[in-house]
Amino acid sequence: MKHRLLSCLICSILLLTTPVLAQQPATLANYSLAETPPMGWSSWNTFKKEPSEAVIKQTADAMVATGLQKAGYQYINIDDFWSTGRDAKGRILVDTVKFPHGMKAVADYIHSKGLKAGIYTNIGTEANYATLASGGYYDQDLKTFADWGYDYVKVDVNFAKDRSEGAYTKEFTQVAEAIRKTGRPMLLNICNQGGGSYQHWAPSLGNTWRVGGDIDHMPKGATTQWAGVMFELDRMAAVSAIAGPGHWNDADMMLVGVGTDGGRLTVMTPTEQQAHFSLWCLLASPLVIGNDLRHMTPQTLAILTNKEVIAVNQDALGVQSTLLYEQVRGLQVWTKKLESKTGNKYAVALFNRSANDAEMTLDLRKLGFAGKVAVRDLWAHKDLGKLTGEYAVKVPSHGVQLLVVQ
Template structure:
């Protein structure tokens, strides 16, 4: 049969259409809440509704949080045609009604599935049912999909996630795709055109610096997760983010550890997915999660992650380039001792190792704003002096006063 140029063009056009993710989503790191860290499989529609209510009443919505994400174990069985259903006992009103409730609060809804035959919790996975599930999510009004990697023997990650990306696109409803294969297959090297964020590590755990051994896998404390981000910042940016996992703020660490955890996730331009019980937050937890100055660092339109500038005796200094020539600077005290900070700005030429940014403290004076208290603002003409308590941070925004 002779080649038909019009047919070939049509096939090529279809190939292009079916081989893209939804653009113009997640231009800054997604912000929201996920059920897993606090509730695991103990979820139902009242838990989700209460979380949506609390996200609004606590001020989190006003601070920028928008996604309510239901993680594993919401699933019932597939129907006779293979379409997934919500568990009727725990979600008697049905998933569409729950999504509508979340939307009525001015929020967006996220759901969970898995690239394997079963989810990590043993529920029906999406393997071989990707297009059916994508159509179901679109019908329900889902805005975000966390796609896990359990029970995936014999398949390749890039292909599996590409299939789901294409299924979501064909279903026609814009969905943020969160790739959750724990960094095992180096998604930062291939996932930019597939998903909007990708996990860089195994699961987080609510401790400062520990490994929680589960036998054939481990979950990790905040500092362990932070250290695993080394070398990855060059892969992230608007629409494609490194994801060091959901936050553990409010889940049992000290206030200073929670503050440091939240600060470093903001410095990393990480997705800010709360993982606590939004219905039972302390005033300190709300204050941390809704710190708009710190959130602005995370949501900065430049989309550049911070880099570690120096480290000595458990005291680390991190710099993050910001829009309009501003900088975020964080001193992180990992140690169990108080650290004296004495930082003469003019003695430091800070050069971003991955991007074309650098400071010029000799010729530019920056206003220095402390992002965690209301102390009088200073500038970089004076040496910074401070005492930093164990497991805490000093976080600053530098703004060129000559602009």
């Protein structure tokens, strides 16, 4: 009895002296599927309405042959326009012109390469063009995807009549429950286009969710790919606190190496593409590439396979980068705390958003470093030595110098 009273007293003291942590929401998402941000490829940015069995198989081959798989990319995701709707009994119709052997055969081929397969659908019930809406069929459709062997499901909102927080919570809860019922581990990518006050519900339902509209359409009226990158960056910056291992803010599929989209958008320069990739890694965004893997320049491949930069994205601590300070308008210093057993360690980007080359300065004291620290340049793969106080460097317009400081 005395031991029991002593135990209760100790428990009471611990409760009074331990900081109260924020209550975690009950979750339907399987966080173990995305302990670090997912890495893969999607058909949309290059192939739009024309994915095909041949393209998907060739892309899987290329992901292995180019070394992208070894660099960490694992998903081959088939985006929109693989289906033609439903038959009279509500069963999914596969576009057999594009996918003559069906969707299971494609998933099997992807798996044969040691990769994982992704597929696409929508919430809502009325698809008004050649795609799939799963509203009213969530259990049936997700079981179908599981039976076919898919590992990743992107669920879009093109046909959602109600885009309120309540409506999205209801629909995506049904999607998450349908995935759970299948018994197959399938990563859920919520493509909410930044809508529905996602901060309040998405982290408990999905592994990733979108912070904004499509990168190649934002802001409206944009004429350059770079404008979309900057739009997504600013959207990500506003919600960093809700991301973490298993559940990630998604800045959308990347445009590194992606062509002109019919001439509508000016393609990014190599400097801009390197900055784009650096920022997505700092932001702990999923690294989903969208270029034609069968026809890549050495420069594009070098950007996408920089293992030191990818390691920033895949860091186990799972912290999303935040803006540390702005030197002057357009000259920004972004930081991301990294896992370390030997003292504080940060990834730091000196990012020049301005239209001109500029001298930028990193004040190491603002990171809490008073003495000498080791600094490494991740794009030059070069140690810069032990530095103290400030570090200055010239950064090109729309460029970045990405460092690790420890």
